Amino acid sequence: MPSLATLRAQSRDLDRNEAIARGATENIVGNLVGDGLRPQAKLDHQFLGISETAARRFEKTAEKLYELHCQSTDSDFRRLNPLGFGT
Known part of the structure; x- marks a missing residue:
């Protein structure tokens, strides 16, 4: 391989x-969707059986990790552009 x-x-x-x-x-x-749309984490803390505070903390962490990923060139197979934008 x-x-x-x-x-x-x-x-x-x-x-x-x-x-x-x-x-x-x-x-x-x-x-690809432009930078005007962003996913928002929204957990149902009652369904998951966790506190609302823990759910909001996870949501913020998940959104921050996604933002960092979008700024990285690791998502571009050419390793040149964040999320493959540009040429």
Whole structure:
């Protein structure tokens, strides 16, 4: 099984040199939701059997982790742009 570095290198090569692969990448990027919409964590603390305070604390933590992930290039297979935005 190829290593992650090999898979990334091959993906980048396809993106640069193959029109169909580049078109797929552009299509995915074009269909992503912009930064105007953000998921909001909303737990039903009664259903989960936890305190409301614990639920709100988890919601804030989950939203912060998502925000950090969106700012990272780890979500882009080319490791160039946050969430694949841009070229």
